[in-house]
Amino acid sequence: MKTETAACDAHIHIYDPRFAAQAPIEENAGVPQYRALQARLGLKRAVVVQPRVYGTDNSATLQAIADLGLANARGIAVVDRDIDDARLAALHEGGIRGIRFSFHSPNKDAGDFETVARLAQRIAALGWHVQLHWTADQIAQQESLLRQLPVPIVFDHMARLPPGTGLSHPAFGIVRSLLASGRAWLKLSGPYLNTAFGVHGGYPDTDAIARAWIEAAPEQLVWGSDWPHVTEPVHKPDDAELLELLSRWCCDPAVRQQILTTNPARLYGFHDH
Template sequence: MDCTTVSLPFEMPADACNVHLHIIDPAFPNDGKAASQIGTVETYQALVNKLRLPRAVFVQAKPFALDNACLLDAIQKFGPDNARGIAVVNNTISDQGLEQLHNGGVRGLRFSVWNPDNAVVSFDDCAPLSERVKHLDWNMQLHMGAAQLVKWADIIRRLDCKVVIDHMGRLDPALGVKDPAYPFIQEMIDKGNTWVKLSGPYLNTKTGEPWEDATRTAVAIAEFAPERVVWGSDFPHVTEKIKPDEVVLTEMIATWLPTKKARQLALADNPKELYGFV
């Protein structure tokens, strides 16, 4: 891959962080699907050099279920000073196992229950695990649909830890911030412990590329809470048969976050606070 830096329509802040991507290396034990979803550290590193995104938060990928070995390996290969991980575990994990993940760079747990048919964890474990990792200052990362956010609102409200809402809350693209779940997202943001990931435009659209409906949602959320949004590319885009252009996705930052201050917050300052970068 060409590692030459590209000319972006904005100045990327120093220490800019992509807070949502997956490393999928079929060399690690998996469910058989990793070979068709490959996204290695080496491939992503070339994009980092091209797009000037020196920090990354790797999110455990579904082919590896509860085995976080690939995730931990990615953090080490990328460089632990500039990488963090979001693991996937259930409540049977030992305290020692949680400490080992923390020492390996993990700073949160993901509950991807948007599609119950392929979920590898149960949301029932979220609250108990949040109590067990509270002393580690981890976040609970929630990938669920808008209706699920409303359904489990009372449980989410009671989480006494950092909370991250994946992919803009998967609001109904036809409704955007008029979705009934959006006031709850605003409520959580106002509590002061919740961040929203501006990511996955192709997961939040009915119109398709260039994802104008998803952009309206992203802009509205960023304007509502500039101190509580972060940005991610969702590399290697496992949900998409036709992969989006990485440069195009990165260029969209200029539209989603149109001021230098907004980009400094979402790409550098907010990830530092949320994930504990030094």
């Protein structure tokens, strides 16, 4: 499926050897390589998510936004818990529109649940959101916190519901109600993170979950490739196949267009020219 108009890939990572990293970086995963993928898939817009290897130094992400062009790129930062207002303002000027808390696996730079509440208060005036890569169990355990946050919430990777049994997990109902309220969004991304079949297995156990999200709240969903797929060092998924999954999950072209174009424009503040 090659897209048209201002389709957005709402979840990518850019690695740039010009910037210091805490670990070896992914090779051939810079802006030039991503531009080639955009051309191949017919994508126009992108959201650059701060890679873990750069910690809370968002310089590489800001440079990627600038290189892609602020008209068609936004970013999600990871920040220090004591970041000052001037730095937040500078991040906003550079295209940042949210901060990520990745608690799915241990992450010393991501803060803790108390930090989520405190930083959400800080970013509310900027119109930012919090992006959460949490396990389904963490979502269920933190329901009270989620319902009290003063900013929109974006759930990463289909809310990481467990394959096969995800629709019966308490997190499904919690996220569904937040989506219905208009306070939350969800990324149809990372199917290989939510399957028992592996990268080349076609991800059949993601179908029911993805279709349930599309049925529940099509106006609150965005799509992301998760390029360059750093969690899959041996067998990289085919990005064209990942985009084609959206057609398998959703047979309505108007809804697919909404997920790829209209919704991300609302969430990230893109404007047609």
